[in-house]
Amino acid sequence: MTTRQDCLALDARDELAPLRALFDLPDGVIYLDGNSLGALPRATAARVQQVATAEWGRDLIKSWNTAGWIDLPQRIGNKIASLLGAGPDELIVADSTSVNLFKALSAALDLAQRDTPGRKRIVSERFNFPTDLYIAESLARQRGFELVLAEADEIPALIDDRLAVLMLTHVNYRSGRMHRMEETNLAVHGAGALVVWDLAHSAGAVPVNLKGSGPRAGAADFAVGCGYKYLNGGPGAPAFVWVHPTITARMDAEQLWQPLSGWLGHAAPFQFTPDYHPAAGIGRFICGTPPVLSLAALECGVDTMLAAEAHGGQPALRRKSIALSELFIALVEARCTGHGLTLQTPRDAAQRGSQASFARADGGYPIMQALIARGVIGDFRAPDILRFGFTPLYTRFIDVWDAVEHLVQVLQTGEWRQARFNQRAAVT
Template sequence: MSESYAERAQALDTADELAKHRAKFALDEVVYLDGNSLGALPAHVPARMADVITRQWGELRIRSWDESGWWTAPERIGDRIAPLVGAAAGQIVVGDSTSVNVFKAVVAGTRLAGDPRDGRDEILVDATTFPTDGYIAESAARLTGHRIVPLDPAEMAGAVTDRTALALVNHVDYRTGRLQDLPGLTAALHEAGALAVWDLCHSAGALPVGLDAHGVDLAVGCTYKYLNGGPGAPAYLYVAERHQGRFDSPLPGWNSHADPFGMTPGYRAAEGALRGRVGTPDILSMLALEAALEVWDGVEIEAVRAKSLALTDFFLECVRAYVPAGRVESVTPEAHAERGSQVALRCAEAPAVMAELIRRGVVGDLRRPDILRFGFTPLYVGFADAERAARVLAEVLASEGSSAGSSQDG
């Protein structure tokens, strides 16, 4: 049976139109299934950054703000990301962390929705959300006079009322890989006069998002996962064009001023998505991200999605074939319409099992207490990787009990 699945993997890799992109990344013999936490390094980035550091910073110095285009990097790179999330140019600005951008989006979103004293005093929050989103939303609610209503995303559409100002939802659940209904929930919010704020950290670069097509109001996302921007790479903020004139950022820094070098004491917001800027951009990480995004040249996100589903289907099939019965349970939806680009397996010995997998050259990650998480990045993960990961997982579970290795958190 092992040879049969290995042969199938080889045939699928041979037919894979995206397989050629693997060569663009600095990879070794390890099966890397943690790109949903940190994407692999695009091989050309180090040389590009050597130029940024030695020539742009080292030789041109302050001149690089103009001559090397440093000043316009946040919106320029935003326009590079835009096609990957289904947005037209001029609606995304890059900078700050995801957490900071969540704060901007939630507070500005409540201001767009109206004064909470007029009735729209509720912020719906994904109860399964990545913790920081919840923390930020609670703080924003205290500052703006709203109350938080935590809900399972599946229940949100039916819970929207005329008291709802906005909903903050993760497009893909970071633990289970469940893909939420962005079009349906956005429509339900709009029907009630509320706004939709989406966190795209686990979907951008893995599947079509369709921000413009589905009328999303505001969105945020990181760039170090499927977009391969590097550790701590700057995040981004999407502000739909129809809202830009009224977008009132809670962090009105000098970079978002209409005349930033006028240094006037009064604040006057710039036009467009530039209102999402705050302070001086993180140029080194910003330009590393810009270089990394070149791996997407000529890639259709629909092809990425098709391979993602095929990879996760194949991995799940191999797990069912190889892994001893009852040792793991998939908590990732089987239905394609409800699945992101990862597979989460519940396992009683998860910490020890993941540590042993990593020791044997299969890198996934762990979500306590019992979730083994495997991310599939279609630009560089192949079907042979999926088969090998499932086979090694079976070997670990067959040979090790609760003593599979030392504990590791993820």
């Protein structure tokens, strides 16, 4: 079994190790929750301060032009696009993941109603992230569609001539299971339907190629994602939306709108015309005024991802992600036997995102609270999931070893049974 000394040796050889210095990580904390909120990049505080005091405080409204505020959604969007196999001016940063999903799924349903009007079925995974299911349920009610939920293994059988839109999260937030994107796109397009992807637990964590490796049939149609997880954009960071350029070209030609036709998605917003004319391409998917302070923070986070290109890039990030999660799983299963922990994450690394989840029918929440009190920060997902995320930009192999050591002690001593760890907080 791997020893603590082995982990220190792995860290010494880690090609990504220099990137940890890009983050302001608290002493004495092992942070395994970057899949919920990425750590603070060192550059962020100074950049936000600059925007607040100089660009806003001194230059005031002039900064929309002089500091390029108006271009931030597309500028940052192009940076994120480069991480996801998308091209320039195909992805825009705007709003929240939920709002962008509403826009993307609405547009997909519009296209489906035009092309296959007899199809009234939206399919998704039963344990997809709740906001995705709530948005889909709302749109199904409004549009007269049927929302069908299934286990991940049942999805292929539902890709048939009744399907209008398949909506999936690429990496499941609970289990960490990762869908095969290109294979799924080919199946959905072969059935004459459309696919919408949520990349909340993928962007910045696992390699993503939205356009596929071959013909258009293997590419995605729509994708959304958030900026505050592996992209390290800060709490509540703006999200993004991507639409395949053949679809935006069709929307241009057929004058198809997305449902939230806000003023900045207008073709000429500063002409202030009373009627709406959508901007060309992805520009129509922006809605309201960009949140400049939040965008400044997000750009710093995205830049930490781009910095990895000088250290092996996405392949190196993926190799380390797999190594970290495999080490964690092996150590937990070797050292925590007899304590009721059951692996929920796929053992096959090709089917796994950058996390490991264990279920415990009794005591999952207080166990996580006891770990957090010790400085090992993961999170709990109801009803029984202890979830640990591995961000290869700053997570070390020694962090994995020490985290499991704390878990062993929490379980063996039974300290999780203390009353203070059993009091539910508002956020778990």
